[in-house]
Amino acid sequence: METCQPKRMQLATQKKQPVIPFRPNSTNSFMTPRARYSNEKMREALPIAIMMHELPFNMVDAQGMMWAFQYGILEFQKMSHKTIRNYCIAIYEAKKKCLKALLRSVGKISLTTDMWRSNHQVAEYMVIIGHFIDAGWKLQKRVLNFVKVPAPRCGVDVADAIFKCLKSWGIDEKVFSISVDNASYNDSCLKTLKENLSCESRLVLDGALFHVRCCAHILNLLVQDGLQEIKDVIYNIRESVKYINHNDSRLKKFCDVVEQKHLKERKLVIDCPTRWNSTFDMLSCALKFKTVSASYKDKEPHYNYAPSNEDWEKVEKVCRLLHVFSLAIHVISGSEYPTANLYLAEVARVKDVIDKSSEDEDHFMREMVAPMKIKFDKYWGNAIS
Structure with a gap:
C-alpha cells in the first residue's frame, strides 16, 4: 500500500485544495418562516451577498437593480455604496474579533507566506x-493578513x-515555524524576523525549525536544473508543436500521418516554459508521436524541428524520471494539508530515483541528475537518509 501510486493519489486528493471565499452556511440563515420583511436584516444580507460574489460596492447605485428590489419588496429602502462599505468593514x-479570541487559545502557530x-x-x-x-485537535488555517509590499522589496521590509x-493578532510569542519559497530576499527576511521574535520569547529548539523552505518550490528548482541538459530537445519539440498547430493545413497533414500509423492520440499540447510540469506533459504527449515526426517531415519540407532517434531516447528517459516528480507534486499539492506523513515519503522517493539515476550506465542521465543531486543535498541532505 505504501508504494501503490493510485492509493497515494487517492489519499492526496480525497480533500481538494480549497479556495478562500466568503461562504455562508448551505442553509439561508436570513430566511425565517412567516417572518416579516426587515430593512435591518436586508442591511446585513446585502453586504454579505456582495462579499460572497465579489461584487463592487457601487452595485447598489445601479438604478435598474434597485428598481428590481423595490418591485419585489415594496418596503425596501435603497442603500448607498458608502453604507454597504461600512457594513462590510463592520x-x-x-x-476578526472572533478569530482573535480563537487565537488566544492556541499554543503554537505556524505561518506560510507568499507574494501574489x-x-x-x-x-x-x-x-x-x-x-x-484547535481545541478539538483539528488542523485549522486562517488568512491573517493580505498587504501590499511596494517595490523595491527587501528582506527587512x-x-x-x-x-x-x-503583533496585531497577539501571536508574536506563539510562532513555531514559517514556510517560504526560496526567493533570495526570504533568507534575510527570516533572519531578521528570527532575531526580532527571539527578543520576545524563546523559539522552539532555539529556532532550528523556524525557517522551512517550500517543498514544492525546491522540487521545481531540482527539475529546472535537470531540464537544462535537454533544453535543445525541448526547444525542438516545443517548436514542432507550434509549427503543426499553426494552421489547419499543417494540422491535417499531421493527422493524416497519425492515422496511417494507427495511433489513437490526435492532439499535441504546448507547454508553459516556466512550469516544468506542463513541459513534462508536453514531452509525454509528444513521445506518443515519436514515429510520426520523420514521416511528417516528408510531407512538410519546411518542417525542420524533428527530433532525432537519440533525442527521443533522451526524452523517454527524462519522462520516466519526471514521472516520479510529477506524482510527488500531485500528492503534495493535491492535499489540503501536506503534513510530514505525506511529503516526507514523496521526498524520499525523489531521493531514491535521483540516487539510482546518478549511477545509471547512460552518461547523459548521470550528467542530468548531477545538478539535481547537488541541490537536493543542499536543502535535504541531512534530513533524508
Whole structure:
C-alpha cells in the first residue's frame, strides 16, 4: 500500500485544495418562516451577498437593480455604496474579533507566506496564513493578513510587515515555524524576523525549525536544473508543436500521418516554459508521436524541428524520471494539508530515483541528475537518509 501510486493519489486528493471565499452556511440563515420583511436584516444580507460574489460596492447605485428590489419588496429602502462599505468593514471587524479570541487559545502557530501579483493593478501583495491545531485537535488555517509590499522589496521590509501582523493578532510569542519559497530576499527576511521574535520569547529548539523552505518550490528548482541538459530537445519539440498547430493545413497533414500509423492520440499540447510540469506533459504527449515526426517531415519540407532517434531516447528517459516528480507534486499539492506523513515519503522517493539515476550506465542521465543531486543535498541532505 505504501508504494501503490493510485492509493497515494487517492489519499492526496480525497480533500481538494480549497479556495478562500466568503461562504455562508448551505442553509439561508436570513430566511425565517412567516417572518416579516426587515430593512435591518436586508442591511446585513446585502453586504454579505456582495462579499460572497465579489461584487463592487457601487452595485447598489445601479438604478435598474434597485428598481428590481423595490418591485419585489415594496418596503425596501435603497442603500448607498458608502453604507454597504461600512457594513462590510463592520462584518470584517466582527470576524476578526472572533478569530482573535480563537487565537488566544492556541499554543503554537505556524505561518506560510507568499507574494501574489495583481495583473490589473500591476502590484504585488503578500499573504500571511496561520496554521494551528484547535481545541478539538483539528488542523485549522486562517488568512491573517493580505498587504501590499511596494517595490523595491527587501528582506527587512517583508520581515517588518510580518512582525506587525503577528503583533496585531497577539501571536508574536506563539510562532513555531514559517514556510517560504526560496526567493533570495526570504533568507534575510527570516533572519531578521528570527532575531526580532527571539527578543520576545524563546523559539522552539532555539529556532532550528523556524525557517522551512517550500517543498514544492525546491522540487521545481531540482527539475529546472535537470531540464537544462535537454533544453535543445525541448526547444525542438516545443517548436514542432507550434509549427503543426499553426494552421489547419499543417494540422491535417499531421493527422493524416497519425492515422496511417494507427495511433489513437490526435492532439499535441504546448507547454508553459516556466512550469516544468506542463513541459513534462508536453514531452509525454509528444513521445506518443515519436514515429510520426520523420514521416511528417516528408510531407512538410519546411518542417525542420524533428527530433532525432537519440533525442527521443533522451526524452523517454527524462519522462520516466519526471514521472516520479510529477506524482510527488500531485500528492503534495493535491492535499489540503501536506503534513510530514505525506511529503516526507514523496521526498524520499525523489531521493531514491535521483540516487539510482546518478549511477545509471547512460552518461547523459548521470550528467542530468548531477545538478539535481547537488541541490537536493543542499536543502535535504541531512534530513533524508
